[in-house]
Amino acid sequence: xxxxxxxxxxxxxxxxxxxxxxxEAFGGLIAHVWELNKTLDPGTSNNDIEAIxxxxxxxxxxxxxxxxGGGGFLFIVTKGIREARKVKEILTTDGxxxxxxxxxxxxxxxxxGLKVNVL
Numbered sequence: 001x002x003x004x005x006x007x008x009x010x011x012x013x014x015x016x017x018x019x020x021x022x023x024e025a026f027g028g029l030i031a032h033v034w035e036l037n038k039t040l041d042p043g044t045s046n047n048d049i050e051a052i053x054x055x056x057x058x059x060x061x062x063x064x065x066x067x068x069g070g071g072g073f074l075f076i077v078t079k080g081i082r083e084a085r086k087v088k089e090i091l092t093t094d095g096x097x098x099x100x101x102x103x104x105x106x107x108x109x110x111x112x113g114l115k116v117n118v119l
Contacts (some may be wrong), residue, residue: 002041007016019078027061027077034064051075055090059083 010033014102017026037044044065053063060083063076078084088104 001020003036007040010036013048021109021111023077024061024079027079030064030075030077031062037064044089054080056087059086059090 009028014026014029014033017023017029023072049065056063058077061077061079063074066073066075076087078087084106091102091104
């Protein structure tokens with residue numbers, strides 16, 4: 001229950017970091033939540049995921065798996081644009097990704113809040 005309470009608290013802190021566009025704080029909180037997730041359920045990660053994170057750690061503030069484990073989505077907060085390019089290079093060369101179907105999705109946080117487009 002203590003870990004669940006901490007996860008709840010961190011979600012509020014993450015929102016505040018995003019409101020202030022503080023990427024470093026947000027990424028650090030993502031990293032902290034990832035550690036809490038692994039404490040709550042040690043099966044959350046595995047050696048392949050940890051090896052990927054070790055390889056890119058100098059270039060990121062934090063990362064964690066998202067979703068319910070149905071295929072994987074690794075959310076990465078890089079230290080900047082150059083670092084994002086380096087992470088992509090690492091994970092697309094020399095067998096960096098354990099899955100040949102892996103793809104990258106770039107995103108940014110919209111300063112004006114949520115916007116929905118109906119196609």
